[in-house]
Amino acid sequence: MRGLLLCGKLGAPRLLAESQPPHMDTTAACAGDEDARLKALRHYGILDTSLDPAFDELAELARYICEAPIALVSFVDRERQWFKAERGMGRRETPIDQSVCRFAIQSRGVFVVPDLRQDARFASNPLVTQPHGVRFYAGAPLRTPDGFALGTVCVLDYQPRTLGQPQQDMLNVLAHQVMRLLELKLANDRQARMVLELDEARERMAVLAHTDVLTGLANRRSFTERLRQQLALLQRGGAPACLLMMDIDRFKQVNDVHGHHVGDDALRHFAATCREVFRASDVVSRWGGEEFLALLPATTLAEGQVVAQRLHAALAAAAVPDVAPPLYLSASMGLCSFDPARPLDLTLRGLDAALYAAKTQGRNRTVLV
Numbered sequence: 001m002r003g004l005l006l007c008g009k010l011g012a013p014r015l016l017a018e019s020q021p022p023h024m025d026t027t028a029a030c031a032g033d034e035d036a037r038l039k040a041l042r043h044y045g046i047l048d049t050s051l052d053p054a055f056d057e058l059a060e061l062a063r064y065i066c067e068a069p070i071a072l073v074s075f076v077d078r079e080r081q082w083f084k085a086e087r088g089m090g091r092r093e094t095p096i097d098q099s100v101c102r103f104a105i106q107s108r109g110v111f112v113v114p115d116l117r118q119d120a121r122f123a124s125n126p127l128v129t130q131p132h133g134v135r136f137y138a139g140a141p142l143r144t145p146d147g148f149a150l151g152t153v154c155v156l157d158y159q160p161r162t163l164g165q166p167q168q169d170m171l172n173v174l175a176h177q178v179m180r181l182l183e184l185k186l187a188n189d190r191q192a193r194m195v196l197e198l199d200e201a202r203e204r205m206a207v208l209a210h211t212d213v214l215t216g217l218a219n220r221r222s223f224t225e226r227l228r229q230q231l232a233l234l235q236r237g238g239a240p241a242c243l244l245m246m247d248i249d250r251f252k253q254v255n256d257v258h259g260h261h262v263g264d265d266a267l268r269h270f271a272a273t274c275r276e277v278f279r280a281s282d283v284v285s286r287w288g289g290e291e292f293l294a295l296l297p298a299t300t301l302a303e304g305q306v307v308a309q310r311l312h313a314a315l316a317a318a319a320v321p322d323v324a325p326p327l328y329l330s331a332s333m334g335l336c337s338f339d340p341a342r343p344l345d346l347t348l349r350g351l352d353a354a355l356y357a358a359k360t361q362g363r364n365r366t367v368l369v
């Protein structure tokens, strides 16, 4: 066993020379393989995870089967070995230079050291030299389907001893079981990620279904739904509300003179101005091309007129960004109080008529229904 030190994946084993001194550090010679092995270890996302009874029970079984006081499910990291499960060790990790497992993962089968004190590789290991130090080690490599050894299921004893073949076989079986748990964890993690991605996609779709893509305002469909809800509230005696229909003046000219992309920028600018002017509780929608409809809950007609005036002023004060010469928008508007006794389509028709009147009276003004 001792002459059979292997590097990296066992799929393409490279045997080290039999004459190599047993204490020689093989990690430098296999730096590339070691990087790939560590990448494989990270892929399983097992390091520093919390205790898990499923792994604890496998360690307990190893201890029982091998009649050893210590059993570990150990992963060999770059600077340390970390224990997913430990029985009788009393700690979750040790520095890598105290690791016997780093040698065990280079072994094809179970790596057995009958007396650590008699082995030049481990004789000065603090785990061995300390008072009541360990003397015996046996570890079965945890090997991935593509051949990387991540760690071991191992047992240790305070006495020099051996491990019978049936017990070695069982240690290997336990190592396979640990790998099954790791594969299962991977599958579960993948599934959890997919569920999360699906939830996020569903949320994005729900937002998109309710939003006008160009302006980020509510779209006509979702706003109609909101209007129906508001109508129901009003019919049950809720606070008065107003509706404000807005249409950008001479918008065709914006497109014709500056191009369609500036037209789009102008629509976004109009939406941004609305967001500044309206209350957070108001809902503004893009009702059609350059036409917008706002619901102002808990707002009287007089208060609605103030809001409309604020919007006229805000549009006159700030030009569409990055357009030369400066491009200022104005809008014609129709305003009404939301009458619970009127069918919704009649209310909207009334608003349309008021808006048309605002246009014919010279634009850039608000007409009450």
Ligand SMILES: Nc1nc2c(ncn2[C@@H]2O[C@H](COP(=O)(O)OP(=O)(O)OP(=O)(O)O)[C@@H](O)[C@H]2O)c(=O)[nH]1
Pocket (backbone or CB within 6 Å): 214, 247, 248, 249, 250, 251, 252, 253, 255, 259, 260, 261, 262, 263, 264, 267, 288, 289, 290, 359, 363
């Ligand atoms: N750039 C851009 N233009 C749009 C969009 N939707 C509608 N339009 C344009 O908006 C213009 C509306 O023009 P009209 O209905 O003639 O009205 P107007 O030029 O604003 O004139 P008045 O309403 O009478 O002041 C049309 O040229 C449409 O092509 C859009 O999403 N982007």
